Amino acid sequence: MAEFSASIAHEICQPLLGIAANAAASLRWLQRDVPDVEEAIAGLKDIRAGCERAANIVKALGALARQAPLQxxxxxxxxxxxxxxxxxxxxxxxxxxxxxxxxxxxxxxxxxxxxxxxxxxxxxxxxxxxxxxxxxxxxxxxxxxxxxxxxxxxxxxxxxxxxxxxxxxxxxxxxxxxxxxxxxxxxxxxxxxxxxxxxxxxxxxxxxxxxxxxxxxxxxxx
The missing domain is CATH 3.30.565.10 (Histidine kinase-like ATPase, C-terminal domain)
Structure with missing residues (x-):
């Protein structure tokens, strides 16, 4: 359990950092004097992709821990x-x-x-x-x-x-x-x-x- 918990913490750190960075960038684009909506939308799409990746990582780690069949x-x-x-x-x-x-x-x-x-x-x-x-x-x-x-x-x-x-x-x-x-x-x-x-x-x-x-x-x- 300790190894599995550490694995989750290790693996999802990178996508979570990416989500935070994209959120900050999207806010900056929207808070400009002339908001750049297209760049903000691109950032939001990256956030969505990051969330999906984090979810897939947790799912894959769970499969490894259970020795479940590979997808x-x-x-x-x-x-x-x-x-x-x-x-x-x-x-x-x-x-x-x-x-x-x-x-x-x-x-x-x-x-x-x-x-x-x-x-x-x-x-x-x-x-x-x-x-x-x-x-x-x-x-x-x-x-x-x-x-x-x-x-x-x-x-x-x-x-x-x-x-x-x-x-x-x-x-x-x-x-x-x-x-x-x-x-x-x-x-x-x-x-x-x-x-x-x-x-x-x-x-x-x-x-x-x-x-x-x-x-x-x-x-x-x-």
Missing amino acids: LQILKIDDVIREAIRLTQPVLTAQRVRLETGLFVDQSIVADAVQLQQLLVNLITNAVEAMAGSGRDSAVLRINSFTLNDGVEVCIEDNGPGIPADRREQIFGAFYTTKSSGLGVGLAICRAVVDAHHGRIWAQASASGGARIRVQLPTCCY
Whole structure:
């Protein structure tokens, strides 16, 4: 129960922050001498989308906790990656992260889109936070996808401080964190999502000395 509660708190924090930011922006547009109604409406639409995302996250976490059947659908992993990038774009911009992508997967997979989206959002956010605390002048995040014989692979790597070899398995455990304000559930949720899809997730060192997280998912997780 403690792990599940911490997971909910961790996962819905980002959409709630987005909702608050969009609400503040919408108010500013409406309080101008000449209100910009179109921009305010756009902000309200983003708020609605944020609320739907938060609700979907709680639903997906509940399904993970109950080990309920996945909500399977045919999807393109590159489309899920692009949506995760869109959702994390504000933090990428705020932290001045240079994003490099190489998305090369043509084949479809059968998976739970909400859970995969949250997996990728967590990995991107974790990489950005690692680079923010590394003291580097230039933060670079690389996201690549590849087709495998029986599935797909997504590789996310950064030029942050990296992960010591003796901790590369520990980081996926519940409540393990190196951050003073961290809950230690983000990567544990990633492992749970990958396990539910009968895939693999592991950490390596990147060529720049940072961290590389590799995720392999089968074509279908039946």
